Amino acid sequence: MAKRRKSIYECQAFLNLKELAENPFDMTVEGALDSERLETFVCKGIEFDLLYGCQRVTTDVLDCLQSLADECGLVGQYEEMRAGAVMNRIERYPSEERQVLHTACRDVFSKTAANDAAVIQVKRELAKLQEFLAEIDNGKIRNTAGETFTSLIHVGIGGSDLGPRSIYEALKAYGRKDRKVYFVSNVDPDDSAAVLDRVDLSKTLVLVVSKSGSTLETLSNESLVRNALKEAGLDPARHCLAVTGESSPMDNHERYLRSFYMFDYIGGRFSSTSMVGAVTLGFALGYNQVLEFLKGAWLMDEAAAERNIRGNIPLLLAMLGVWNHNFLAMDTVAILPYSQGLHRFPAHLQQCDMESNGKSVQRNGEPVRYKSGPIVWGEPGTNGQHAFYQLLHQGTEKVAVEFIGFRKSQRNRDMCIQGSNSQQKLLANLLAQSLALAVGREDENPNKNFAGNRSNVILMGERLTPKSMGALLALYEAKIVFQGFCWNVNSFDQEGVQLGKVLADEILGAMAEKRNGKTLAEALLAVAGIS
Numbered sequence: 001m002a003k004r005r006k007s008i009y010e011c012q013a014f015l016n017l018k019e020l021a022e023n024p025f026d027m028t029v030e031g032a033l034d035s036e037r038l039e040t041f042v043c044k045g046i047e048f049d050l051l052y053g054c055q056r057v058t059t060d061v062l063d064c065l066q067s068l069a070d071e072c073g074l075v076g077q078y079e080e081m082r083a084g085a086v087m088n089r090i091e092r093y094p095s096e097e098r099q100v101l102h103t104a105c106r107d108v109f110s111k112t113a114a115n116d117a118a119v120i121q122v123k124r125e126l127a128k129l130q131e132f133l134a135e136i137d138n139g140k141i142r143n144t145a146g147e148t149f150t151s152l153i154h155v156g157i158g159g160s161d162l163g164p165r166s167i168y169e170a171l172k173a174y175g176r177k178d179r180k181v182y183f184v185s186n187v188d189p190d191d192s193a194a195v196l197d198r199v200d201l202s203k204t205l206v207l208v209v210s211k212s213g214s215t216l217e218t219l220s221n222e223s224l225v226r227n228a229l230k231e232a233g234l235d236p237a238r239h240c241l242a243v244t245g246e247s248s249p250m251d252n253h254e255r256y257l258r259s260f261y262m263f264d265y266i267g268g269r270f271s272s273t274s275m276v277g278a279v280t281l282g283f284a285l286g287y288n289q290v291l292e293f294l295k296g297a298w299l300m301d302e303a304a305a306e307r308n309i310r311g312n313i314p315l316l317l318a319m320l321g322v323w324n325h326n327f328l329a330m331d332t333v334a335i336l337p338y339s340q341g342l343h344r345f346p347a348h349l350q351q352c353d354m355e356s357n358g359k360s361v362q363r364n365g366e367p368v369r370y371k372s373g374p375i376v377w378g379e380p381g382t383n384g385q386h387a388f389y390q391l392l393h394q395g396t397e398k399v400a401v402e403f404i405g406f407r408k409s410q411r412n413r414d415m416c417i418q419g420s421n422s423q424q425k426l427l428a429n430l431l432a433q434s435l436a437l438a439v440g441r442e443d444e445n446p447n448k449n450f451a452g453n454r455s456n457v458i459l460m461g462e463r464l465t466p467k468s469m470g471a472l473l474a475l476y477e478a479k480i481v482f483q484g485f486c487w488n489v490n491s492f493d494q495e496g497v498q499l500g501k502v503l504a505d506e507i508l509g510a511m512a513e514k515r516n517g518k519t520l521a522e523a524l525l526a527v528a529g530i531s
């Protein structure tokens with residue numbers, strides 16, 4: 001018999017937190033935010049420190065958040081998940097009924113793996129990747145003219161695009177100078193056309209990534225690229241690679257130069273450390289850097305098993321998020337990396353978080369009676385400062401902010417201009433924004449008044465490297481998983497994307513048959529003037 005999971009409002013800690021939320025810590029009172037507080041409210045972890053002095057929390061609130069995490073059994077559930085429990089399910093209703101084992105993709109460094117069977121499969125795929133990359137390097141794999149491949153087009157969408165793309169962008173500073181990577185995701189034909197215009201197809205590999213092997217956008221883009229290869233007199237089977245689920249419609253060795261697998265127990269948005277991300281990263285950076293990236297993720301996974309929230313960054317970040325969202329009524333979370341390399345990372349987290357926890361049904365099939373996942377968005381600083389920070393400081397909407405910064409730049413190409421170099425300017429801005437949001441500043445002119453008390457945290461790392469990128473990714477994956485457990489939702493399915501897909505098919509059918517005006521979908525087609 002399945003264990004009954006508690007909803008948060010059934011927890012004593014929930015009631016206590018509600019009471020504490022009536023009078024949250026006021027950061028604007030003179031001396032409230034002092035150096036002692038800033039020094040105390042720091043959680044040191046793998047590759048990152050979490051600075052959380054600028055949160056509206058006291059030690060009482062932290063104790064209650066610890067109790068809530070304990071009452072909901074968050075770390076216990078996380079450990080069950082890593083060991084292979086069927087976490088992707090809704091009781092009493094048909095659901096996916098799957099294990100959730102994206103953590104197995106990096107559990108290759110443990111002496112004793114949390115789930116042996118999954119790690120065996122993961123190691124097999126990694127060995128295939130290592131061999132494949134070596135064959136490109138040593139010239140065993142070449143194009144028909146005997147030349148080496150210098151470009152790769154990664155074709156996929158959603159979890160098969162956002163994670164790999166954001167990680168590639170984050171790490172391309174470490175990329176091989178002789179290799180280029182391009183991404184195509186949107187079914188807008190201009191997306192693939194723009195890439196096809198830029199590459200020399202004869203020296204290009206095309207990596208088609210789709211877990212299901214049936215996603216409309218990816219299959220359409222694959223066809224467009226295959227067609228371009230044929231038009232260039234090339235054989236697609238000598239250029240195309242696949243990452244897909246075993247026995248998916250794309251699992252066809254004759255059509256691909258190589259096929260790599262991902263498995264049912266790896267959800268799309270959690271798949272960046274599987275072959276979904278590893279093939280592109282391996283092509284761009286080399287196999288050893290893939291291992292570094294996985295190592296960072298594995299270390300973070302291990303650290304996330306600590307019960308004490310004050311010593312577990314993902315759990316603490318998750319619980320601070322619950323405090324802000326469920327108790328202080330902050331509906332949105334802005335992820336603001338002060339790192340140009342991370343410019344696509346908020347987009348990846350948007351899918352990872354919102355597709356996971358944007359749910360209204362609990363795992364027991366009952367409706368959610370409190371707020372589940374927040375709206376997640378973000379852009380890099382300092383660019384955002386000149387765009388939307390006005391609202392963060394003075395808007396009526398209260399936004400929970402998560403800053404990410406690094407002490408050192410990736411490329412070390414900097415110089416002193418007017419007394420400081422650009423990296424110092426970047427970091428000064430990050431810290432200034434954190435304080436300005438928290439403390440505010442009074443002014444008798446209401447239009448120039450900063451109310452303060454705008455909660456934020458800073459995730460501070462040394463440098464964005466493959467290892468720290470792996471750790472950062474795993475940190476957020478674990479945060480999202482902990483919050484999903486806390487809200488008692490199934491973070492691992494995505495039924496909410498289905499209806500739009502069904503209606504798009506209906507509209508495509510109406511377009512093909514020139515039907516118009518009978519159903520609501522057809523009426524909309526006519527009103528929009530689309531033939």
Ligand SMILES: O=P(O)(O)OC[C@H]1O[C@](O)(CO)[C@@H](O)[C@@H]1O
Binds near residue numbers: 159160213218268
């Ligand atoms: O890898 P696939 O099967 O092509 O799916 C792509 C994306 O589509 C979704 O199923 C949502 O439409 C995502 O969850 C997934 O990451």
